[in-house]
Amino acid sequence: MSNSWFIIANSTSGNRNFSKQWKEIEQLLKNKNINYSFAFTQFSKHEVELVDTAIQQGFRNIISVGGDGTLHHVVNGIMLQRYVKTSDITIAVIPIGTGNDWIKTYNIPEKLENVIEIITKKKIITQDIGVLETENKTITYFNNVAGLGYDGYIVNKLESLKRFGAIAYLLSGLAGLLLYKKSIFKIIIDDKIIETNCLMTLFGICNFSGGGMQFTKDVNPSDGLLDITIAKNLNIFDLIFNIRKLYSGSIVHHKKIETYKTKTITVLPIDTKPFIQADGELIGSGKVTVKIIEKAINFVVN
Structure with missing residues (x-):
């Protein structure tokens, strides 16, 4: 699953219509031939559990769909798991939250089409935590x-x-x-x-x-x-x-x-x-x- 992504999506992020956004995200991923599985969060901090399961299943690439809080819990899931080195994991972000502060440091746009294009290029930085x-x-x-x-x-x-x-x-x-x-x-x-x-x-x-x-x-x-x-x-x-x-x-x-x-x-x-x-x-x-x-x-x- 080295090239496959596991998407963790928070349907309560932001103030816009999530179902409409999700349909657009799925279509854009399909257009770019990006292979993925996905799960929606069901409760607070569910991201931690979903990350743990995904890593056990062999996923090493994770997309966080939501805001800064969703990304925060995805990061905590990666840091808390004990199956692989944390530096073996790659996170991409599709920002649909309220503040979306983390993406600003890296000039990641909020327009869905543009952010999917960035994910296909997979330019990586190994960041401190x-x-x-x-x-x-x-x-x-x-x-x-x-x-x-x-x-x-x-x-x-x-x-x-x-x-x-x-x-x-x-x-x-x-x-x-x-x-x-x-x-x-x-x-x-x-x-x-x-x-x-x-x-x-x-x-x-x-x-x-x-x-x-x-x-x-x-x-x-x-x-x-x-x-x-x-x-x-x-x-x-x-x-x-x-x-x-x-x-x-x-x-x-x-x-x-x-x-x-x-x-x-x-x-x-x-x-x-x-x-x-x-x-x-x-x-x-x-x-x-x-x-x-x-x-x-x-x-x-x-």
């Missing part, structure tokens, strides 16, 4: 951006706003600025200890999160390093006056933001237990340790 361990020993992998604090708070708020599409991230972010209370973080990076009043701490592998915002600096998804962003005492006026910089990436030069590169980081909130998010999925709260796994999974890119 991050791994978070929470204080209750829960292990979660991420392929894009994870974080602790304000961004976890807005992910928690986002669920009720997803019907607004990509602008939901901005609405959720602005609401969070009014309601989220900063706390003191003790941050350990290599032999450096930072204790500061902190809006959020981000752990980046790729460029984009929150519906196209860029909080990471000089990202290289295959350099074996986490791109750390510590947003200190930013307030609602700082972000409102710098909205363009949030999307251009130049916000990282703000005087209240510090950036680092490292292989491991521990963040210990002192006075609260803020939410932790990974690729836009809530995974816990409180203390977290993050590490990098170098060149872990192959991805099809543009």
Whole structure:
């Protein structure tokens, strides 16, 4: 099955008509003579189980049809299975989600015809994967951006706003600025200890999160390093006056933001237990340790 794809499709992704999209996807795959089997997710995190089964059946190429959450769970399925090396697996993405942030780093289009063409060319990058361990020993992998604090708070708020599409991230972010209370973080990076009043701490592998915002600096998804962003005492006026910089990436030069590169980081909130998010999925709260796994999974890119 070296040339066959196993498609994992989330029929609840995005705001469009999935059945119509799926018919178009099937026709495009047929037109390109792409050999595939498929399964639809039936419940939360079903992707992990479907990946495990597909790998046992001999599949080494997987297509994620959905948004960042679908891809996140596919990645976790690959990292958790124990049948083959994770670097033996290749993932392609057909994006039909709300934010579709991971694809932006690699300039993968959202138009179905164009993304199927990219899959046929199968240009590969072997990307790093991050791994978070929470204080209750829960292990979660991420392929894009994870974080602790304000961004976890807005992910928690986002669920009720997803019907607004990509602008939901901005609405959720602005609401969070009014309601989220900063706390003191003790941050350990290599032999450096930072204790500061902190809006959020981000752990980046790729460029984009929150519906196209860029909080990471000089990202290289295959350099074996986490791109750390510590947003200190930013307030609602700082972000409102710098909205363009949030999307251009130049916000990282703000005087209240510090950036680092490292292989491991521990963040210990002192006075609260803020939410932790990974690729836009809530995974816990409180203390977290993050590490990098170098060149872990192959991805099809543009």
